[in-house]
Amino acid sequence: MLSNGVLSDLQDRPPEILIVEDDPGLRVLLTRTLRENGFRATAAPAAPDMWRAMKEQPFDLVLLDIMLPGANGLDLCRTIRRNSAVPIIIVSARGDEMDRILGLELGADDYIPKPFSNKELLARVRAVLRRTTNGPIEHAVAREALQFAGWTVDLRRRALTSPEGAEVELSGAEYDLLISFLENPQRIIGRERLLELSRTRLAEASDRSIDVLVSRLRRKLSDQAGGRALIRTVRGAGYMFSAKVERA
Structure with missing residues (x-):
């Protein structure tokens, strides 16, 4: 579960995470893992579903895959960042340094290369939320x-x-x-x-x-x-x- 500090900084509510992932199996796994560890998770298989979800409610963090049908996650990252400061963690099998650098250049807050463990995912999500809500100093x-x-x-x-x-x-x-x-x-x-x-x-x-x-x-x-x-x-x-x- 999340620490009391993170929960209190998010006004005693579970953080809302938006998962943008086209792989059905991984999408279900990410959703289940986050929900079992104290988060609220909404899943979107493609860009139109992502935009629809973001219009319906605010999110505390977005997990964004690079390879999506009809759209590139890096382009979506750029578009999100033009209008919002919501933390973004890019999730992708493309884990080479240039992709990580490009993701950061476009405004992502972290980058998780596939494959990754549930523990690593949760650690990075918590770290980004902690830094976002508590500040660095x-x-x-x-x-x-x-x-x-x-x-x-x-x-x-x-x-x-x-x-x-x-x-x-x-x-x-x-x-x-x-x-x-x-x-x-x-x-x-x-x-x-x-x-x-x-x-x-x-x-x-x-x-x-x-x-x-x-x-x-x-x-x-x-x-x-x-x-x-x-x-x-x-x-x-x-x-x-x-x-x-x-x-x-």
């Missing part, structure tokens, strides 16, 4: 907001607002990375340290996956900051968040 949650260069991060809502007042959608991994930078402003953070901070969300984290996440976050910040580089690359050392951070 426990002592930061006691404060209500962090501010930098006109931007505001509402720590209770896990929301990022631009200087113009627009809310910017972040995936769970992007949010975690941003908080890591905001807790260490104007300091160089090496890739190894960022890997440590990301491993509970990205079980297969690598230097390349960290670079992808930094690139995604940097692009979202610069799009709203007139091109100002808030995250600087320090050659041979890592990355540095250049703005001053204030706690509100």
Whole structure:
């Protein structure tokens, strides 16, 4: 069963998981495994069923297969991410590094290559939900907001607002990375340290996956900051968040 901490952060209700998988046997197995371990699970065999389910109710996490009839899971991931910050775990037999990197680039929060055990699936689902609901740094949650260069991060809502007042959608991994930078402003953070901070969300984290996440976050910040580089690359050392951070 889920820990009390996860359940309380989800308002004492079982997390809602959407399974998008065309293989009937695996779809039944995933549904049964999740339900037997304290989750609510809805299954969709193809993209139209997925969109229908997402219109009918909100979900706390999406398990998304890559190879689907009439659609590519990576394309679906991109489309979901344009409109929602719901955590996405890609599930696929295509487990090579480039597919994992592409999935992260498109906004996925984790990637599980087939075959996998039920224990691994549950561990990754719980880790993503824990990071999404609790935030990456426990002592930061006691404060209500962090501010930098006109931007505001509402720590209770896990929301990022631009200087113009627009809310910017972040995936769970992007949010975690941003908080890591905001807790260490104007300091160089090496890739190894960022890997440590990301491993509970990205079980297969690598230097390349960290670079992808930094690139995604940097692009979202610069799009709203007139091109100002808030995250600087320090050659041979890592990355540095250049703005001053204030706690509100």
